[in-house]
Amino acid sequence: MTATDTAMAPAAPAPSLRWVLASLSLSMLLSSLGTSSANVALPALADAFGASFQAVQWVVLAYLLAITTLIVSVGRLGDIVGRRRLLVAGIALFTAASVICGLTPGFALLIAARAVQGIGAAIMMALTMAFVGEAVPKARTGSAMGLLGTMSAVGTALGPSLGGALIAGPGWRAIFLVNVPLGLAVLFLAHRHLPADRKAEGRAPARFDVPGTLLLALSLGAYALAMTMGRGSFGMLNIALLAAAALGLGLFLLVEARVTSPLIRLSMFRDPGLNAGLATNALVSTVMMATLVVGPFYLSRGLGLDAALVGLVMSIGPVISAFGGVVAGRIVDRLGAAAIVVAGLVAMTAGCLALAVLPGLAGVAGYIAAIALLTPGYQLFQAANNTAVMTDVAADRRGVVSGLLNLSRNLGLVTGASVMGAVFASATAAADIATAAPAAVATGMQVTFAVAGVLTVVALAIGVAGGKLAKRREGPKMGRDGSSRA
Incomplete structure (x- = not known):
């Protein structure tokens, strides 16, 4: 127990675990739907507002940038003002922004509302995992993390099909308005069933680090823009953004080393387990993004599938994730997080190598077989890594550590879209991937996933080394806030 834990007393009896998990799961589903369903609406939005392709991409970018730049800060804010209070506010903010998105008369207002929606999503993503450490028994943490992973995968898989049906029926506005009844239901559940915020007794409340928040948000925003702008090219603007x-x-x-109540205590990074968890999470997310960036091009240009079949094959991974998340979590609870992190990364390495080899030998069947190996490995890794990182986190730091975990994933996805896309384009040696010959696309696929396999091996080495270092430091046990604990 930390000093923080002993200084806090529960404000109310513990609510039903089933309803707590329902509230957290639906919060994760709502934020995931906010990303995946909007992607399919871009052509319809371009027609409705007379916007260019570059402009309409900001419907997605505004949402993702808000999440990436603020997810650590809102996690820390939840630690200070109360996680339940802030999560309820985030759900309400997301729901209200969805109404504005669905009713907006202008394109600029749509972009602004999507940014606000992203702030709400950042709050939900950061605090749902933080609540697991607070409300779920330690022996069931893996199962809870697996359930959250399942709901995220369900949102990713459901979004495109739901969005397509809504566009074909009521129109693009329904894509945003459909979030409103779900948001109101989640708001009711969270307000009624999540455990009340605990009051720290005998201590001055921590201050929120405004300078650190602004600097981190600007840095992350500049990096995300550098990775996403230019549509595949990397020019002076991208270099300037990286420098910024x-x-x-x-x-x-510099600011964090000097302020009395920093956004992120730099001493946290003395914990090798936390460092390994964040680094491997970023690398694995970079690899998984390659399947989303390269997969559609290979299936359409390399194997000659039509759009409907490409969509069907691409949905197999999210469907496996949706069914496998809870199982992965239970395996973590039974066998331990450290062992399953290693097992998941080994399976992912095998999956990447299979993606480099099997599609060329067996076509679509080879691609599906490789995805069926890669995706369960990813689910095992995610459930185990999230459990390992969030276990034993000091109560007043759960929000910021959860935010860091989500941030490492988002940065991996952003980096993967740029870097793995560039590897694929370079390996095809074609002026335009859209017109590349099938053989060139197949070569690009092989090289990309050979590189992805190397990245998973690096992640495996980091995970094993971090686990060994963490065990050595378990004399006086180190908390995730960097302080020594008995």
Whole structure:
């Protein structure tokens, strides 16, 4: 127990675990739907507002940038003002922004509302995992993390099909308005069933680090823009944004070393288990993004599938994730997080190598077989890694650690879209991937997933080394806030 834990007393009896998990799961589903369903609406939005392709992409980018830049900060804010209070506010904010998105008369207002919706999603993503450490018994943490992973996968898989049906029926506005009844239901459940915030007794309340928050948000925003702007090319603007991100990060570290109540305590990073968890999470997310970036091109250009079949094959991974998340979590609870992190990364390495080899030998069947190996490995890794990172986190730091975990995933996805896309384009040696010959696309696929296999091996090495270092430090046990604990 930390000093923080002993200084806090529950404000109310513990609510039903089933309803707590329902509230958290639906919060994760809502934020996931906010990303996946909007992607299919871009052509319809371009027609409705007379916007260019570059402009309409901001419907997605505004949402993702808000999440990426603020997810650590809102996690820390929840630690200070109360996680239940902030999560309820985030759900309400997301729901209200969905109404504005669905009723907006102008394109600029749509972009602004999507950014606000992203702030609500950042709050939900950061605090749902933080609540697991607070409300779920330690022996069932893996199962709870697996359930959250399942709901995220369900949202990813359901979004495109639901969005397509709504566009074909009521129109694009329904894609945003459909979030409203779900948001109101989640709001009711969260308000009624989540455990009340605990009051710290005998201590001055921590201050929110505004300078650190602004510097981190600007740095992350510059990095995300550098990775996403240019549509595949990397010019002077991208280099300038990367330089701005590096400068902002340096200033952020200076500020955090000096303020009395920092956004992120730099001493947290003395914990090798936390460092390994964040690094492997980013690398694995980079690899998984390759399947989303490269997969559609290979299936359509390399194997000659039509759009409907490409969509069907691409849905197999999310469907496996949807069914496998809870099972993965139960395996973690039974066998332990450390062993399952290793097992998941080994399976992912095998899956990447299979993606480099099997599609060329067996076509679509080979691709599906490789995905059926890669995806369960990913689910095992996610459930185990999230459990390992969030276990034993000090109560007043659960929000910020959860935010860091989500941030590492988002940065991996953003980096993967740019870097793995560039690897694929370079390996095809074609001026335009859209017109590349099938053989060139197949070569690009092989090279990309050979690189992805190397990244998973690196992640495996980091995970094993981090686990060994963490065990050595378990003399006086180190908390995830960087402080020594008995």
